[in-house]
Amino acid sequence: MKISFITLFPEIIQSYISTGLLSRAQTQSLLEFEIFNIRDVVTKNYKSADDTVYGGSDGMLIQYDPLVQTLNKVKRDEKAKVIYLSPQGRNLNQSLINELKNETHLVLVSGRYAGVDQRFIKEHVDLEISIGDYVLSGGELPSLVLVESLSRQISGVLGHEDAADNDSFAQGLLEAPQFTKPSDINGMKVPAVLTSGDHKKIDLWKNQMSVLVTLKKRPDLIGPKVKEINWKQIEVFYKSLFAEDKTLLQINDLDLQIERYKNGNL
Numbered sequence: 001m002k003i004s005f006i007t008l009f010p011e012i013i014q015s016y017i018s019t020g021l022l023s024r025a026q027t028q029s030l031l032e033f034e035i036f037n038i039r040d041v042v043t044k045n046y047k048s049a050d051d052t053v054y055g056g057s058d059g060m061l062i063q064y065d066p067l068v069q070t071l072n073k074v075k076r077d078e079k080a081k082v083i084y085l086s087p088q089g090r091n092l093n094q095s096l097i098n099e100l101k102n103e104t105h106l107v108l109v110s111g112r113y114a115g116v117d118q119r120f121i122k123e124h125v126d127l128e129i130s131i132g133d134y135v136l137s138g139g140e141l142p143s144l145v146l147v148e149s150l151s152r153q154i155s156g157v158l159g160h161e162d163a164a165d166n167d168s169f170a171q172g173l174l175e176a177p178q179f180t181k182p183s184d185i186n187g188m189k190v191p192a193v194l195t196s197g198d199h200k201k202i203d204l205w206k207n208q209m210s211v212l213v214t215l216k217k218r219p220d221l222i223g224p225k226v227k228e229i230n231w232k233q234i235e236v237f238y239k240s241l242f243a244e245d246k247t248l249l250q251i252n253d254l255d256l257q258i259e260r261y262k263n264g265n266l
């Protein structure tokens with residue numbers, strides 16, 4: 001996948017893509033990055049890239065022409081998707097990532113100041129994406145958030161092929177809690193099944209625990225999955241847990257919720 005960034009602050013993008021996973025993905029030719037600085041066309045053709053907002057609002061807006069001139073510098077075919085990172089866009093989540101992961105070329109436009117001229121969005125943007133219902137000062141961080149979450153879905157970027165499949169949201173639920181050594185910290189012991197070496201049991205524990213932690217932390221995610229879950233089994237599993245494990249996993253008091261789902265009160 002090729003990613004072209006359009007920004008007034010290339011150094012923000014450059015510094016992030018030069019480290020860790022994204023840098024390795026470039027070296028392995030799994031991802032190709034290029035950065036276009038809007039200021040480059042500004043110095044040649046215009047005095048500045050931004051101007052005051054019609055109607056008297058505060059702040060400055062990035063102008064149509066510098067954005068279009070920069071976009072025209074990006075070599076792209078008809079399959080390339082132009083995305084404007086915007087608080088008004090479609091909320092970024094795993095299903096949007098899954099929709100985008102097979103694209104071959106994304107052009108990510110970062111706004112600044114009060115944003116960009118609406119006419120640029122109307123004429124040149126295929127999709128607006130938001131990383132949440134709050135406002136940041138620029139689209140650079142949102143672009144990088146998008147690229148990093150996408151990169152995790154691209155075959156070969158992560159060390160273990162299945163690592164992303166087990167992540168939270170991959171199957172619509174949260175991942176089960178995880179532990180590393182030592183097995184006992186101040187009396188808080190790793191649940192016995194995880195040290196049993198019985199992989200079938202461990203997988204079952206992780207699947208059922210994933211339902212329970214989702215029910216506790218993000219009950220809103222249960223809705224779309226509710227009919228796929230065997231609530232009778234979940235109830236038996238929940239009742240079989242030791243009290244200290246429930247406390248450690250912070251999943252006390254789920255009896256009523258499980259009972260409700262088991263009885264089909266969705």
Ligand SMILES: C[S@@+](CC[C@H](N)C(=O)[O-])C[C@H]1O[C@@H](n2cnc3c(N)ncnc32)[C@H](O)[C@@H]1O
Binds near residue numbers: 109111129130142
């Ligand atoms: C200060 S914001 C402009 C917000 C705009 N005036 C509005 O209220 O919709 C400047 C730039 O930051 C980026 N941005 C801010 N918050 C964002 C978010 N939640 N998701 C994606 N991009 C965001 C956009 O590129 C935007 O053009």
